Amino acid sequence: MNNVNIIRVFDIVGGGLCVSSDDGQLVHDQIAKLLREKHNVIISFENIDTLISAFLNAAIGQLYSEFPEEDIRECLSVENMTPEDMELLKRVIDNAKIYFENRKNYDDAWKIEVNDEE
């Protein structure tokens, strides 16, 4: 593995609000690029005041569809995260692992609605 890179979430989303999956996608794209280049990545949540699951699903959860779990564990770390936000991230990651194990079943199920009757 090469250099350690710090991804500052505050700088990418332009403030302390991490509440949209679009912003999460921006963070994800930067992390994914560095992981593909075999860099170690530290994600800094310094000055983040509001964080929701949809943001973390996009930013970090979806990495589990692209990289082996061992690589993520080896190369990725977080800093400046409050214990309650850490707990949320843990749930996001546990959920993502299960989600991608079953993903084919989920995606195959997406069909059109039959009608609008109750």
Add this chain to the structure above:
Amino acid sequence: MKCYLPTIRSDKQGFTELASLKYALSNSIDDELVIDFSKCKFFDANMAASLKAVLSSVTDSSKTIVINGLPQAIECILRKNQFLNEYGYPVMRDTNQTTLPLLRVILQYHCFQSSDSHVLANYLNTHLSGKGIPEMSPMLNKKFRQSIFEIFENCAAHSNSRQGIFVCGQYFPRLNRLDLTISDAGIGIRTNVRRFLNRQVSSVDAIRWAMEEGNTTKTGTQPGGFGLALLKNLIELNRGKIQIVSRQGYYEFSNGKIKFDKLAADFPGTTINLEINTNDNNSYCLSSEISAKDIF
């Protein structure tokens, strides 16, 4: 066409009445739709968000809504929370500062953009503090804000609402309670779950499915599926109440009890109503701290 609005409280009956109002209004061919409040004995202020969602779902540029017959106390509440502003009633000053006024966020491109999140953040910063508002612990304040953003992101991702998202709330200082309602006037949970499961599930079963941790109608590379479960966890610890109304489905959770019911009429989109116990000093953290090293 004239419709009489009965008493509206934040309960199954209140949501049923609003769904019936929607049915009556949407079947009218008249250009002028009159909502008469003279038979309304009480109106829960936060339900203004749901009423607004109903009215926005049945009106277009060719229809005009007229509101009359307002009892004085109800007029006062609905002028303070600015619901009546659009119908020609001037805003009344909220001297006690116990109102979270009606907010409408119209989503661009059916997703929650940074600009929308800043509108909501400014609204919460402005209205979650004030002289009539009970002091919430910093942790409850954080969890509450987080929940509201979770709901907004959910509405943005799943509602397909063209009308936008409506928010309205009311503090009850003596009860240490904050009621907040978020309504989207979109397609409802039922349509999303039916598309996903390719089955004709009822509105109640659709809500039941969506409340299960891990269930999501999202596809693609972004996982999801526990925004609503998180909300339920918060309410459980807070000893508050949550109601979810979506199309003909009604869900309520409080005091450890879950209630599902079918509404007699089709409610537009999804409404989430929260009753928060503001006198709550929970730490909202697991007893054993999670290590950053073990998280992945």
